[in-house]
Amino acid sequence: MTIESEVNRLRARLMSKSGDDTAPAAAVARRRVELSPEHYDIAQFPEMREYANMRWYYDNQGLAWNMYREHLGVASAEVEIEGRKMLNFSSFNYLDLSGDPRVKEAAKRAIDIYGTSTGSGRIVRGEIPLFGEFERELAELLGVEAAVMGVSGWGMNAGVIGYLARGQDLILYDELVHNSMLTGAKISGARRIAFPHNDCDALERLLVTHRGSYERALILTEGVFSMDGDIPDVPRLIDIKRRHRALLMVDEAHSIGVIGPRGLGVVDHFGLDSRDIDIHFSTLSKSFAAIGGYVAGSKALVTMLRHYAPGVGLYIAAPNPANAAAALAALRIMRAEPQRARAVVAIADHFRERAQAAGLDIGPSHGSGVVPVMLPDSETALWMSARLFDNGVFAFPMIFPVVPRDGARLRFFLSMSHTREQVDRAIDLLVQLLASAPRPKGMI
Numbered sequence: 001m002t003i004e005s006e007v008n009r010l011r012a013r014l015m016s017k018s019g020d021d022t023a024p025a026a027a028v029a030r031r032r033v034e035l036s037p038e039h040y041d042i043a044q045f046p047e048m049r050e051y052a053n054m055r056w057y058y059d060n061q062g063l064a065w066n067m068y069r070e071h072l073g074v075a076s077a078e079v080e081i082e083g084r085k086m087l088n089f090s091s092f093n094y095l096d097l098s099g100d101p102r103v104k105e106a107a108k109r110a111i112d113i114y115g116t117s118t119g120s121g122r123i124v125r126g127e128i129p130l131f132g133e134f135e136r137e138l139a140e141l142l143g144v145e146a147a148v149m150g151v152s153g154w155g156m157n158a159g160v161i162g163y164l165a166r167g168q169d170l171i172l173y174d175e176l177v178h179n180s181m182l183t184g185a186k187i188s189g190a191r192r193i194a195f196p197h198n199d200c201d202a203l204e205r206l207l208v209t210h211r212g213s214y215e216r217a218l219i220l221t222e223g224v225f226s227m228d229g230d231i232p233d234v235p236r237l238i239d240i241k242r243r244h245r246a247l248l249m250v251d252e253a254h255s256i257g258v259i260g261p262r263g264l265g266v267v268d269h270f271g272l273d274s275r276d277i278d279i280h281f282s283t284l285s286k287s288f289a290a291i292g293g294y295v296a297g298s299k300a301l302v303t304m305l306r307h308y309a310p311g312v313g314l315y316i317a318a319p320n321p322a323n324a325a326a327a328l329a330a331l332r333i334m335r336a337e338p339q340r341a342r343a344v345v346a347i348a349d350h351f352r353e354r355a356q357a358a359g360l361d362i363g364p365s366h367g368s369g370v371v372p373v374m375l376p377d378s379e380t381a382l383w384m385s386a387r388l389f390d391n392g393v394f395a396f397p398m399i400f401p402v403v404p405r406d407g408a409r410l411r412f413f414l415s416m417s418h419t420r421e422q423v424d425r426a427i428d429l430l431v432q433l434l435a436s437a438p439r440p441k442g443m444i
């Protein structure tokens, strides 16, 4: 393909607004559809039936509805919910920086200087020095050439993957990667194949079979898996991607700031050269105490994303100044105070040890701040979460479709501000409640 035709194709991809660009799919003979309310009445869509079923279960069991519950105060180890002080295991504020006076002060100062919005996309006139400062300091800390920050973790992950891979490319992803990665893979139009969780042999076999039929090949994994709290074998993934000339992307949402002696994620944890991971991604909503995302890697990657990828610098407004300032302040604290990361893993290890000693199933969780407590079914997960809430502990249930139907669990996020006493209280309560949980009736 000549450079000119590649540029024309890129332009068409960025600019195309009209015409039927789903023509190949539309060309497949389609059956005639008998219209019924579930095709035009949103209240009849299958999700709404699932939701009604869940609400009915809560009412039937006399449980208080626990979704979209408002809290007051900073989401730390304790939060105030409905006038009660609750022990909180459902925030990603790993390093406890969301309420840190230095982070709050930086955000306030940014509002004083820049207002609450830059009023434009970065590429046009939305650029302010805070973005560049964050990106340069992050790239230096990670040991890569460049970084770019964006407005939303989910949106940036989906947008960047959706942009990098094209119809003629291959995406191989760990079956447990986050929805934002999956969505990016879907919108890219590339061939997508999941490999079994952390199964490098299976990944290798897929590459042997399929690599030769595609142009770019992208391997997607996470630094710490958000549902299971385990860490993949990144050195092995690097070896595989090298031999098959693929690109490796690691979502470090739950690993950056937490794992590794300096808390700098998988590179720090395994003692790797950062340049061996092609695309470093993380959200800013966890250890960075803000909201948004970043991609880091080579200068070429970052230059391309900044100038061409929709949802990074194009077709999207700039990050908000207060947010960028908070992320920058958190980054500086993360660098200066690595003991925070070690405290997260230490308290999570205490949780894991106590839970296992009490006979609870914590799945494959190790070395991270995420600990699931596996439960037999969705009903038990909903019931346990509601009863914990009644007893002053907030731990959110994870049920289908967020996890497989047989993977229901409560998920605990540990932060450096949790104490051993708080963890012990939660474990004792879990054990006590689990012993009295009603047998599931197959309602959900």
Ligand SMILES: Cc1ncc(COP(=O)(O)O)c(C=O)c1O
Binding pocket: 152, 153, 154, 155, 157, 178, 180, 222, 226, 251, 253, 254, 283, 284, 285, 286, 291, 292
């Ligand atoms: C692994 C992972 N990736 C991406 C995201 C998306 O980030 P955000 O929620 O900050 O948009 C999340 C969020 O929970 C996540 O857990």
